Amino acid sequence: xxxxxxxxxxxxxxxxxxxxxxxxxxxxxxxxxxxxxxxxxxxxxxxxxxxxxxxxxxxxxxxxxxxxxxxxxxxxxxxxxxxxxxxxxxxxxxxxxxxxxxxxxxxxxxxxxxx
Amino acid sequence: xxxxxxxxxxxxxxxxxxxxxxxxxxxxxxxxxxxxxxxxxxxxxxxxxxxxxxxxxxxxxxxxxxxxxxxxxxxxxxxxxxxxxxxxxxxxxxxxxxxxxxxxxxxxxxxxxxxxxx
Numbered sequence: 726x727x728x729x730x731x732x733x734x735x736x737x738x739x740x741x742x743x744x745x746x747x748x749x750x751x752x753x754x755x756x757x758x759x760x761x762x763x764x765x766x767x768x769x770x771x772x773x774x775x776x777x778x779x780x781x782x783x784x785x786x787x788x789x790x791x792x793x794x795x796x797x798x799x800x801x802x803x804x805x806x807x808x809x810x811x812x813x814x815x816x817x818x819x820x821x822x823x824x825x826x827x828x829x830x831x832x833x834x835x836x837x838x839x840x
Numbered sequence: 841x842x843x844x845x846x847x848x849x850x851x852x853x854x855x856x857x858x859x860x861x862x863x864x865x866x867x868x869x870x871x872x873x874x875x876x877x878x879x880x881x882x883x884x885x886x887x888x889x890x891x892x893x894x895x896x897x898x899x900x901x902x903x904x905x906x907x908x909x910x911x912x913x914x915x916x917x918x919x920x921x922x923x924x925x926x927x928x929x930x931x932x933x934x935x936x937x938x939x940x941x942x943x944x945x946x947x948x949x950x951x952x953x954x955x956x957x958x
Contacts, residue, residue, distance in 0.1 A: 760946070770931065770949035816883065826935075827873065827899070828947060830883035 727752045729819050731831035738807050739839050746802045746834045748817030754778075756822040759793065759800045764833070765813040773815075776800065807838045842866075844950035846932050852956045853922055861917040861953045865934030872915050873935075873947060874907060878928035886930075889915060890937060922957045929954050 728751040738744045750759065761773040774784065776793050784791050788805045804811055814835045818828040845864045853859050865872050874886040885899040889909040900906070904922075909915040919926055933947040 762949075767951075768929065768954075769951045770933075772946055772948060775946050818883075826871070826945070826947075827885040827888055827896070828875070828883075828933075829885070832882050 727754075727757075727819055727821060727829050729817050729829055729831035731815075731817055731834050733834045734832070735835040735837070737837045737839065740808060741806050742838075743803060743805050744807050744836065744838075746804075746815050746817075746836065748800045748802065748831060750798050750800065750817070750819045752819060752821055754821040758820045758822070760818040760820070760828065761791065761800075761802050762816045762818065763813045764816065770816070773802075804836075807836075809838050809840055812836060812838045844932055844934050844948055846930075846950040846953050848953060849951065850954045850956075852958065854958055855924060856921055858918065858920045859922055859955065861919075861930050861955070863915045863917070863932030863934075863950060865913065865915070865932070866948060868936070869934035869948075870912060870937050871935045871945065871947075872909060873933040874915070874917050875931045875933065875949075876901075876928045877931060877952070881928075883931075886917070919955075922955075924957050927955055927957045 730749045757778045759776045763771045763773055774791055781793050790803045792801045814833045816833045817831045820826050820828050847862045870891045872889045875883055876886055877883045887907045888896040904920045907917045929952040931949050931952045933949045935945040935947045
């Protein structure tokens with residue numbers, strides 16, 4: 726069965742610290758997709774990144790970077806030099822090819838960045 | 841509009857009443873999803889529409905829940921005889937059809953409808 730685990734319920738950091746949000750997934754499919762979404766206090770889910778299972782290349786976008794490791798079934802998200810505006814709940818999600826493409830979400834990690 | 845829109849933003853209803861929630865997807869997006877976000881259950885899939893294909897209703901929690909998508913665009917999620925446990929934020933997402941490119945298509949979410957059943 727498919728499952729996404731975000732073991733960190735809440736993380737608090739001070740501005741300019743680096744922070745890594747962990748995501749571990751389970752799937753039996755060989756073709757699948759991983760996502761990160763951000764949910765700020767306003768409530769809307771904002772897409773951050775999509776990664777497919779056959780592309781393990783890590784990605785960097787500004788202060789954001791993602792580390793995908795199939796060997797450990799992990800897709801971790803790092804924010805470098807965090808800012809107060811990064812405060813939000815971050816969700817990791819999985820979808821399996823041919824399974825309606827529905828998203829299976831983790832329980833989310835609440836990140837609080839203090840000035 | 842540019843993004844997914846949902847209405848109403850907030851809905852307060854009494855237990856036992858029916859409610860209708862509306863979703864207007866991004867223009868050109870033929871795939872539409874409904875999810876529910878509640879404190880106890882997190883974010884969970886409800887139903888999926890893709891073009892004229894039969895919808896995937898596997899996530900609907902009970903037969904009190906139903907959804908329609910008319911004309912391949914706007915969708916309505918209906919909850920009959922609402923119960924207090926139906927209180928949640930109902931999120932709609934849309935995407936290009938899966939397989940449009942060689943990769944999974946990204947789902948873009950609306951702002952949600954916050955439902956409170958008293």
